[in-house]
Amino acid sequence: MTAVSPPIVAGRSCGECTLCCKLIGVTELDKPKGIWCKHCDVGVGCKIYANRPAECRAFHCGYLVNDRLGEHWKPSRSKMVVTTDGPSVTIYVDPGRPGAWRVEPFQSELKHLAQQAMRDNAQILVQQGKNTIVILPDGEKNIGVLSDDQAVVTAESAGPSGAQFEAKSLDQPAVSDLPRPATPSASPRSSAADSEERVKSERMTEQPGPSFAAGDRVALLRDRGGLKRGMLGTVTERQTIRGGVSVSPDPSGQVVFVVFDNVIGMIPTPVNELEKAEG
Ligand code: SF4
Numbered sequence: 001m002t003a004v005s006p007p008i009v010a011g012r013s014c015g016e017c018t019l020c021c022k023l024i025g026v027t028e029l030d031k032p033k034g035i036w037c038k039h040c041d042v043g044v045g046c047k048i049y050a051n052r053p054a055e056c057r058a059f060h061c062g063y064l065v066n067d068r069l070g071e072h073w074k075p076s077r078s079k080m081v082v083t084t085d086g087p088s089v090t091i092y093v094d095p096g097r098p099g100a101w102r103v104e105p106f107q108s109e110l111k112h113l114a115q116q117a118m119r120d121n122a123q124i125l126v127q128q129g130k131n132t133i134v135i136l137p138d139g140e141k142n143i144g145v146l147s148d149d150q151a152v153v154t155a156e157s158a159g160p161s162g163a164q165f166e167a168k169s170l171d172q173p174a175v176s177d178l179p180r181p182a183t184p185s186a187s188p189r190s191s192a193a194d195s196e197e198r199v200k201s202e203r204m205t206e207q208p209g210p211s212f213a214a215g216d217r218v219a220l221l222r223d224r225g226g227l228k229r230g231m232l233g234t235v236t237e238r239q240t241i242r243g244g245v246s247v248s249p250d251p252s253g254q255v256v257f258v259v260f261d262n263v264i265g266m267i268p269t270p271v272n273e274l275e276k277a278e279g
C-alpha cells in the first residue's frame with residue numbers, strides 16, 4: 001500500500017468498505033494485489049486493526065482524501081480503489097467487476113483526468129488484474145503485464161489532425177549499470193553569470209556520456225518508491241546540454257534519461273542543479 005496521510009475529506013469514512021484489503025498489495029504481509037487479506041472481515045473491517053501493519057495504517061484511498069472524486073467513487077460502490085502519486089493516479093479495479101471504469105460517469109471523468117495528466121507529466125493508469133491500461137485523452141492503451149523493472153511512459157505529439165497520444169512500457173535499467181555524472185567542483189564566485197558558465201563548462205568537459213541532439217526522442221523517468229512513470233519527448237535546443245544530459249523540470253531529484261527504447265544514462269542529481277547548469 002502507498003504511504004499517504006493527507007487530511008480526510010469532511011464527511012467521508014471507510015464505513016462498510018474493505019475493498020483496499022483485497023485490491024492493494026501489502027508488502028509486510030506478503031499479500032499480493034487482488035486477493036482478500038486473511039485478516040479482513042469482508043464488509044466489516046480489519047480483524048487485527050490495533051496491530052495492523054504500518055502500510056495499512058498509512059493508507060488512505062483517493063476517495064477518502066480527494067474531494068474531486070465524487071461520492072460515486074466510494075470503493076464499495078464503484079468497485080475501484082484509487083491511489084495517487086503526485087498528479088498521477090492509479091485505479092485498481094475489482095476483478096469481480098471488470099471494466100468498471102468504462103461505465104459512466106467514470107469513463108468521462110478519467111478522460112478528463114488524462115487530459116490534465118498530460119499537461120502535468122503524469123499518468124492515469126487502470127490496473128485490471130495483471131494488466132496495466134493507460135488512459136489517454138483520446139482513448140486507452142493496454143500495455144499488458146508490467147514487471148518491477150519496467151516503467152510506463154506516455155507522449156503527446158502533433159498529428160495530421162491535431163494532438164495524438166501514445167503509451168508504452170520501457171525497461172528500467174539497474175541503477176548500478178548506469179553512468180553517473182561527475183559533480184561539478186566548487187569554485188569561488190566572481191559573478192553569477194561567470195559561475196553559471198563555469199558550471200556549464202565543467203559539466204561539458206568532466207561529464208562524459210551520450211549527447212542528445214535536438215530531435216532525439218527521449219524518455220524522462222521518475223522513480224518514486226518503486227513506481228516508475230515517465231514522459232516521452234523530443235529533445236529541443238533548450239533542453240540539450242552538450243556532454244550528456246537533457247533536462248526537463250522534475251522535482252523528484254531522481255531522473256533517468258533514455259533514448260526511446262535504449263537506455264543511455266541516469267542523472268541522480270537534484271534538478272535545480274541541472275537548471276543552474278542549464279543557465
Ligand atoms: S478502499 Fe478506501 S474507503 Fe474502502 S476501506 Fe480502503 S481506505 Fe477505506
Ligand code: SF4
Nearest residue numbers: 021037039040046056
Ligand atoms: S491487515 Fe487489516 S487493514 Fe491491512 S490489508 Fe489486512 S485486513 Fe486490511
